[in-house]
Amino acid sequence: MKDDRKLFIIIELLLAVVTVILAVILFEEQQPQTPKRISLVIQDSDASQWAALKYGMQMAAEDQDMTLFVVNTSASLTVADELDTIKDEISRGSAGIIVQPLPGSQLQDQLRQYAAKVPLILIESQTTGTSADEQTATDETAAAVSPAESLPVVEADHTGLGQALAQTILSDYNGKLTGKTIGLVISNAGSAAAQAREAGFRQALQTSGADISWTVAETDTDRLEAALPAQPQADIVAALDSRSLTTAGSCAADKNLHGAVLYGIGNSTEAIYYLDTGLVKTLIVPDEFKIGYQSLTEIAKSIKRLLYQPQSQLVSFSLLKRDNLFAKENQDLFYALSQ
Amino acid sequence: MKHRLLTSLRKIAPRGIQTTLMLAFSLIAISLMFVMGIVMYLRFYASSRQDIVSSTQKLLEQSGENLEDYLVSMRQISDAVYYNVIKEYDLTDQEQNLQTGMNLIYEANNERLRGIALYNSSGSLLTAEPVASQKEDPNVTRQDWYEQAVGEMENMHFSTPHIQNLFDDGTLRYYWVISLSRVVEVTQDGVPQTGVLLVDMDYASISRMMKQINETSNGQYYYLCDESGQIIYHSRQVQISRGLYEESNEKVAAYKDGIYDDLLNGVRRKVIVNTISYTGWKLVGVIPQPAFTQGMGSIRYFFAILILLMAMMLVIINRLVSLRISRPILKLNDSVLAYEAGQKPRIYISGSSEIRHLGRSIEASYEQIDELMKKIVQEQTDRRKSELDALQSQINPHFLYNALDSIVWMVEGGRNDEAAFMISELARFFRISLSKGKTIIRVKDELQHAKSYMHIQKIRYKNAFSVSFDIEPDIEDCCTVKLILQPILENAINYGVGDADDGQIVVSGRKKGEDLVLSVQDNGLGMSEETVRYLLTDSTRVRSHGSGVGLMNVNQRIKLLFGPAYGLEIVSEPDVGTQVIVHLPAIPYTEENRQILEQGQAAKLLDRPPIDAAATGRLPAASADGKTEADGKTEADGKEPADEG
Known part of the structure; x- marks a missing residue:
């Protein structure tokens, strides 16, 4: 009789404990989960x-x-x-x-x-x-x-980006850059990314005969925009990041780049636009x-x-030129950039 | 292993009827509930699943209709531009009217349109709305929408979403459009020419429409693709293009309208396809398997809690039911157990008719057993009494015969005084023998009886032996069985000192603790140890002179009346003599004690187990000589005369 009562109490207690646990879980589930x-x-x-x-x-x-x-x-x-x-x-x-x-x-x-x-x-x-x-x-x-x-x-891959940009210039000039002057434009020059891009770019052009005649590194866009027209004339201007490219593109549109051919790395619709309008010769777009x-x-x-x-x-990253800008394979790039 | 398992199961199996009932009821009830719960859950799950599929299908149909309406409206815009504007005006001299017409239509629909443009057969722009500068060499003829229009001139063509790259509005922005193109007839200088009309629909309209139906949070989603599977809208289209997500759009493009099972990356999904008329686009609803179970977790827990609560209730109810069923049985069992433990409870008679019947049967059985027991006890008592009487009756005839023989012999020898003394002693002897039919007498009377007997015997044996009595006066008023000393003395005379010249018999009596010890010691021939061992136990042994029967008789009578702890003890050594010791309880002689003893209830006075209990074998009964009472009883059954005298 006592054993029977003990068994009864044990069963009831077990069921009660499981019920309470499940109720707590249910209650927790019912609570709105804020992401x-x-x-x-x-x-x-x-x-x-x-x-x-x-x-x-x-x-x-x-x-x-x-x-x-x-x-x-x-x-x-x-x-x-x-x-x-x-x-x-x-x-x-x-x-x-x-x-x-x-x-x-x-x-x-x-x-x-x-x-x-x-x-x-x-x-x-x-x-x-x-x-x-x-x-x-x-x-x-x-x-x-x-x-x-x-x-x-x-x-x-910042070094790769710098190298790809330099390779594109080399390719466009059939590797003949001897006597050509290049100007470099960088914003956030202190960042590891800018340093790696610049290093990659310089490394790829090391034996090309090109002369990197000047480098503009300004974190402030206005100062950068003011500095560019003041630079000596260069055959090629390479902008190593999106902000410097749009600034350089803007200068080119205003014909303040002394006729230099503009290359750059960028990931904004402005950069695309400058490529579309021919102000930028080649654009390298990292997959942001x-x-x-x-x-x-x-x-x-x-x-x-x-x-x-x-x-x-x-x-x-992707390499865009004006003639393949609107190709099907690049449409999704536009989609992400135009959001 | 199997055997061991079965053994273990048997060990833990409930023994009580109530536990068995409760467990059985509970197990059956919980199993049924569990099965019912699962069936209900599955039914609910299937219903919920069906509901989700139905609602998705309805939403898909509704969205398809909205999309169709939208596309129809676009076609209507194209028709309006074509039939109401382009066909109405000559491009040469009515260009302004044509521009105005197109402008009116554009402005009326500018929320949904990005632009309207008219190209000639060589891809040159004839007119466009809104007015914007055309990009340098957009190479229209190589664009998909142009090629499609020219390829199938009789139809209107909807392109997939793409960046509009024809005009530059100076905002440095790019717009996503879906191009609706068709070949149109343009009148220029009165000459009809072929041209291509382009209506660029704002992709944002379709995108908004699709986003609205994609706002569910349970994992199901909708996407739109063309008939070749190329995605028009997908909430993850950038992830798909970068390989971060996969979609079965190409496979689904081949499906007709309906519901399909799909498997993608190991995830089972329901795919519902709805084709948009005219364009052939497929509006696809995808319900991944987890979407069906989303929210079901709570329902699962709810069901589980419900089942557990019901199980708790059922266990309580089952316990009450099992208590109700088992209580009469348990109470009946308790009363039977109490009865078996020696108590005399009332047998429980209650509960259902079957239990009541069982109780009544058991009660009747126990009453019957009680009656039988009483009967057996009475029979035992009667039997003991008759045995006692029979044993006592064995004494007298022998002695009387011998005494009378001696008296005859004395009278014949002229020894009248001796004969008279002997007759008077004989008379006293018989008076005590009779004792008014009493079995229990005073020790004093028994000693007197012994003395009378010895007087008679001494005369008979011509004083060949001497006899002395050494009795403590305290014991004279104690109870004893009558005629116990006479057979011992008779044996002492016959087999001890009867034939000796200097025979001596000493009768002594004293109290030893709670016991009374009477002793008859002679210096006769004595007996071997083996003879002594069987003297009181084995009546079947052949005796040379029939010795021992009288002793056995006395021993039996003492045990019958006082219990197995009492009786005779014989100590003998050949050529030294024999001592027969009588062990009796020291019970004061009163009328009440006498009656109790004669009724065989010595235990009441001795504070020892009852004699009848010992006699029925329930209690151990060691005799004075170390043998059991049963042995003694066997001997008692073999009745022989006490003496051959």
């Missing part, structure tokens, strides 16, 4: 060059059930501002941070500290050891920190959509899986 927020910190967040990047991130956020929050920043964003912004985003509950690192010596350590708090991934460029303000435009010695020490980064998509996917994986470490990735 986790991932913050994007990029310089000049409204610039058209980020359209494809942001679209890629938006698509990845939908696929990963996350919310993308693009922090509104200006072109004059400094390292200190960037760090403050990241700090604010973490305090506002961001589950992950995607950062375009600005050149700066103190950035690396600070980012590392933030990365210990929330998953953090870099885009576009690795961190450098020198601030842009401290860096001279032609300083080739400032190297990016070694990958082993660096934070994960999703970026284009993929940078955005992959970086957010990596950070989302890191948020969802406790032990997952975001992986660095290199993305490809």
